[in-house]
Amino acid sequence: MINIYDLREFYSLTIDVILNRIYTNSSQIILSGIIDEKIQFGLNLSSLWVTSHHLERRLKAMASPPIIDNLISDNSYKVHDLESVLQCCNKILSYKEDVLLAHEIETVQLIKSQLSKSMTFVGDEKTAEFPPTRSDDMTFSEKKTFSANSNEELVSNNDSYIAFLYYVLVDVEISAMEICSHQILKNKNMPREFTLDFAKQIWDEARHAQYIYQLFIEKGGDLKSQSYTNNVIARYMQSNSLLESLVIQQILQEGNAVEINLSLIKELTILNRLPEANAFYNINNDEAYHVNIGNKWIGYLMEANEIQEEELLELMLNAADKIDIPLFGKGGWDSDIRALVGFPSWFIEVREQIYNH
Known part of the structure; x- marks a missing residue:
């Protein structure tokens, strides 16, 4: 059985990973001078927003911080990038027959399906200055x-x-x-x-x-x-x-x-x-x-x-x-x-x- 508080931390850290992806997309929207690219970077935010919005609602519906001190935490749920998030999703989905985790299985399936769409995105970490870039053709x-x-x-x-x-x-x-x-x-x-x-x-x-x-x-x-x-x-x-x-x-x-x-x-x-x-x-x-x-x-x-x-x-x-x-x-x-x-x-x-x- 997965420690429910590990799941809470996993969800919260996943949102942090998503925020970093949003920052990269936002930089690209400003830096790119090509209309088609700007639009595509904006459209890339769909899966990120859908996932984070769901996770925020799920976190609000979960229990308060732990009141039992001796629950053993599993550090393998401490994610830091999209790849580690998806790896954790696969680990959690191995418990899909556990009736007590029904809510979490639905949530993790959504995380995996939505964030898998973002794996092919390659962003640039350059600092985005304003005003935004315009193509020389414009x-x-x-x-x-x-x-x-x-x-x-x-x-x-x-x-x-x-x-x-x-x-x-x-x-x-x-x-x-x-x-x-x-x-x-x-x-x-x-x-x-x-x-x-x-x-x-x-x-x-x-x-x-x-x-x-x-x-x-x-x-x-x-x-x-x-x-x-x-x-x-x-x-x-x-x-x-x-x-x-x-x-x-x-x-x-x-x-x-x-x-x-x-x-x-x-x-x-x-x-x-x-x-x-x-x-x-x-x-x-x-x-x-x-x-x-x-x-x-x-x-x-x-x-x-x-x-x-x-x-x-x-x-x-x-x-x-x-x-x-x-x-x-x-x-x-x-x-x-x-x-x-x-x-x-x-x-x-x-x-x-x-x-x-």
């Missing part, structure tokens, strides 16, 4: 290369729509992957749940980027004929702290886009382009979750640093002024949506007080 522009007076005009004009899709691909989705990667690497002292939340977001953004890339090609897009702006990256780089960076990226840039995206989806629906409308709706649902992540960790930092609501509001107003984006957005406001994505009631009330006078 063209920089000071301004967006598409313009439209409305979302109706945007989705109806194929040339503008193609340029818009490229903007979403590089300046929204890829940039968000890079920013989340940078957040992970810069803040390893945060709770590991922080890293796992942002790994989930990177995976989401990579899936979005893959879809947008495919749609861009289907519509007749050519990568070499389009330009990127790096606006999202430039705004993020103006932050001076983790808290301010979360406000700039998760709240001002992503949070204020949720209602705007609904307008785009509506126009695609009117034109009966339902596959695209459904795809963007799925993407927007993920983005709403990312705003929730931002609000969650802003709340954590407020509590940890005893920051008052008035202080945070002042920081948010200053950040909005710094990057020239209105704090409450400019593409519509829905208080119910804002509450659903984690905005605190006091913030919603401040906005209502301002606009009701």
Whole structure:
């Protein structure tokens, strides 16, 4: 019979191994200049996040630390890399007929099946510097290369729509992957749940980027004929702290886009382009979750640093002024949506007080 506390340690150390793999993937997302590679490094996080998320839940469901001192520990469950994790999985699975270990057998089977997918990944341990790398084949522009007076005009004009899709691909989705990667690497002292939340977001953004890339090609897009702006990256780089960076990226840039995206989806629906409308709706649902992540960790930092609501509001107003984006957005406001994505009631009330006078 396996010592249950050895299993607890095995699960916890496995998460540490996963975190190191996430760090390596995050570095590669920033360092690579090739769009396809960035997307693939982001997609690689799927098995890592699925496994770690399951392990976190399993650890919470297991017993408290040992109350019996004379249980003999087996050091063979002390893992340090992916290979040793998989070796331990095989050892534990040899007990699969033991009814008392049914939960653990299911968990270990998941670890083995998911992490085996990561064995072929070869990462680079180089330090990732910001801003992120762009391929020499990519063209920089000071301004967006598409313009439209409305979302109706945007989705109806194929040339503008193609340029818009490229903007979403590089300046929204890829940039968000890079920013989340940078957040992970810069803040390893945060709770590991922080890293796992942002790994989930990177995976989401990579899936979005893959879809947008495919749609861009289907519509007749050519990568070499389009330009990127790096606006999202430039705004993020103006932050001076983790808290301010979360406000700039998760709240001002992503949070204020949720209602705007609904307008785009509506126009695609009117034109009966339902596959695209459904795809963007799925993407927007993920983005709403990312705003929730931002609000969650802003709340954590407020509590940890005893920051008052008035202080945070002042920081948010200053950040909005710094990057020239209105704090409450400019593409519509829905208080119910804002509450659903984690905005605190006091913030919603401040906005209502301002606009009701």
